[in-house]
Amino acid sequence: MPSQTLESLLNEIVTFINEEGTEDAQKLWDILAAFRKPDNGRHTFADPTTAVIRHKLGLSGLIKRYDNGNWLVGQTHQYLVAEDTDESVRARINMRAGHFRDAMWSAFRALGLKWEEKN
Numbered sequence: 009m010p011s012q013t014l015e016s017l018l019n020e021i022v023t024f025i026n027e028e029g030t031e032d033a034q035k036l037w038d039i040l041a042a043f044r045k046p047d048n049g050r051h052t053f054a055d056p057t058t059a060v061i062r063h064k065l066g067l068s069g070l071i072k073r074y075d076n077g078n079w080l081v082g083q084t085h086q087y088l089v090a091e092d093t094d095e096s097v098r099a100r101i102n103m104r105a106g107h108f109r110d111a112m113w114s115a116f117r118a119l120g121l122k123w124e125e126k127n
Contacts, residue, residue: 021036021040024036025037034118035118035119036118038111038114038115038117038118039061039065039115039118039119041111041114041115042057042058042061042111042112042114042115043058043061043062044058052099053099053103053108053109054088055088055090055096055099056092056093056095056096056097056099056100056103057096057100057103057108057112057115057116058088058112059088059089059090060090060091060092060096060116060121060127061112061115061116061119061121062087062088062089062090063089063090063091063092064119064121064127065119067087067089068089069086069087069088069089070085070086070087071085071087092121092126092127093126094126096126097124097125097126100112100123100124101123101124
């Protein structure tokens with residue numbers, strides 16, 4: 009059982025972002041924005057970016073599914089977590105400019121990851 013409720017954790021995050029007004033608050037925002045894959049669902053963009061960020065953060069790649077507070081045995085949502093590769097670096101370098109690329113670049117910078125080098 010988590011030591012903190014979702015509501016209290018979200019309140020803490022919102023307070024940190026709203027009240028701190030610091031570079032760390034901006035970095036947190038950038039990292040949170042990077043958890044999602046591209047809206048078009050294309051793994052060609054997610055694999056070299058989002059998956060590397062999730063790996064850096066230590067995420068497991070699985071989220072247990074719950075319904076009304078009960079764990080649905082054997083039901084999980086899997087998301088991609090991957091170490092950085094030379095292929096991922098090439099994909100990032102060749103990624104066209106745009107909203108998704110800019111968000112991922114900001115998250116990489118916030119986490120101290122290199123965009124054009126293997127991490």
